[in-house]
Amino acid sequence: MTRVDFMQGNIASAEGAIAAGCRFFAGYPITPSSEVAEQMARRLPKVGGKFIQMEDEIAGIAATIGGAWTGVRSMTATSGPGFSLMMENIGYAAFTETPCVVVNIQRGGPSTGQPTLAAQGDMLQCRFGSHGDYSTIALAPSSVQEMFDLTVKAFNLADRFRTPTFLMADEIIGHLRERVEFPDTVECIPPRPIREGKLPFEPEEDLVPGFTPFGHGHRVHVTGLTHNEKGYPASTDPDLHEKLVMRLIEKVERARHEIADYDIQNPDAEVVFISYGVPTRSVRQALLDAPEGLYGHLNLRTVWPFPENLLKKFPNARVFLVPELNMGQMAREIVRHCDQPVISLPRLGGELHTPRYLLDRAEEYR
Numbered sequence: 001m002t003r004v005d006f007m008q009g010n011i012a013s014a015e016g017a018i019a020a021g022c023r024f025f026a027g028y029p030i031t032p033s034s035e036v037a038e039q040m041a042r043r044l045p046k047v048g049g050k051f052i053q054m055e056d057e058i059a060g061i062a063a064t065i066g067g068a069w070t071g072v073r074s075m076t077a078t079s080g081p082g083f084s085l086m087m088e089n090i091g092y093a094a095f096t097e098t099p100c101v102v103v104n105i106q107r108g109g110p111s112t113g114q115p116t117l118a119a120q121g122d123m124l125q126c127r128f129g130s131h132g133d134y135s136t137i138a139l140a141p142s143s144v145q146e147m148f149d150l151t152v153k154a155f156n157l158a159d160r161f162r163t164p165t166f167l168m169a170d171e172i173i174g175h176l177r178e179r180v181e182f183p184d185t186v187e188c189i190p191p192r193p194i195r196e197g198k199l200p201f202e203p204e205e206d207l208v209p210g211f212t213p214f215g216h217g218h219r220v221h222v223t224g225l226t227h228n229e230k231g232y233p234a235s236t237d238p239d240l241h242e243k244l245v246m247r248l249i250e251k252v253e254r255a256r257h258e259i260a261d262y263d264i265q266n267p268d269a270e271v272v273f274i275s276y277g278v279p280t281r282s283v284r285q286a287l288l289d290a291p292e293g294l295y296g297h298l299n300l301r302t303v304w305p306f307p308e309n310l311l312k313k314f315p316n317a318r319v320f321l322v323p324e325l326n327m328g329q330m331a332r333e334i335v336r337h338c339d340q341p342v343i344s345l346p347r348l349g350g351e352l353h354t355p356r357y358l359l360d361r362a363e364e365y366r
Helices: 009-019 034-047 057-068 080-085 087-095 123-128 144-161 171-175 238-253 279-289 308-313 329-335 355-364
Strands: 003-008 024-027 050-053 074-078 101-108 114-118 137-139 165-170 177-182 262-265 271-275 295-300 302-304 319-324 342-346
Touching: 003 009, 009 034, 009 074, 009 101, 009 144, 009 165, 009 171, 009 177, 024 034, 024 057, 034 050, 034 074, 034 171, 057 074, 057 080, 057 087, 080 087, 080 101, 080 123, 101 144, 101 171, 114 171, 123 137, 123 165, 123 302, 123 329, 137 144, 144 165, 144 171, 144 177, 165 171, 262 308, 271 279, 271 355, 279 295, 279 319, 279 355, 295 308, 319 329, 319 355, 329 342, 342 355
Parallel strands: 024 050, 024 074, 074 101, 101 165, 137 165, 271 295, 271 319, 319 342
Antiparallel strands: 003 177, 101 114, 137 302, 262 295
């Protein structure tokens, strides 16, 4: 039986984590994400889980990685400056193929910036922030319901692909209060166990190895050094390094169509908005205010890996308009995948694009 509640986005994300089976949270409070940690501190002890407030964000992500390697679904939450501090260990998680979830409630930056105002300035940091080459999975909610739903999905993707997975929300969605429906149960897809005779980092056909946490019947060596399929360091072997890094990228990138999550309005339109996160709400109102069918809309709930094939779902598109609460971070990615003009509509300072502003810009290109 579905339960209906009225709650804040950050709380809904924490509830999604609990529903998904998350039983370990380590983090450091930072505005505007602190309510995630507060709710996990209240709820985890009641469901047999553990909450630890660490001394900083570096320790928070490190403990989260350690929690995952005990076989427990693990999560941390933060915002801009804390996310920056986590980057080295996020690279470690990617390289050691550690399934965990990082919630980033974005605020204005750089540096400590605007702690109480919304931004989407961490979208490229999420994709490229750690050193070296790797791929990543990131989801972007635009409602409180999606804070719950996509947190659940993030855990399943993290386990499916053995990779850190990000929920890239923003201050407005994190602090927004809306109606939320909680199902009795949610789909929880556990990590695939290692098959008999397989090595801890030996990939299956989908390039993802089975996962063997510590204490579950296999000897596992985990290192941030380049490693062979046993997990042992082999950092001076150029061919092995290239093969390993290429596999880490390919296991995510070749599944981009499987991972893609989106919705589309008016696919025959010639002027099309592309949005993710809170600007999606302004775009939807703009389409309601415009003559029916005049403008199209692609809302991305998955932003990484970028689902470039979705651009082809607008065969008549002459121009794509991309409102973001940054200087055009995802617009740069969209430019790489289409021949049409891509018009970035940046906004800084914490204020949203108004529907009227979006319609005025769209009218210029109609």
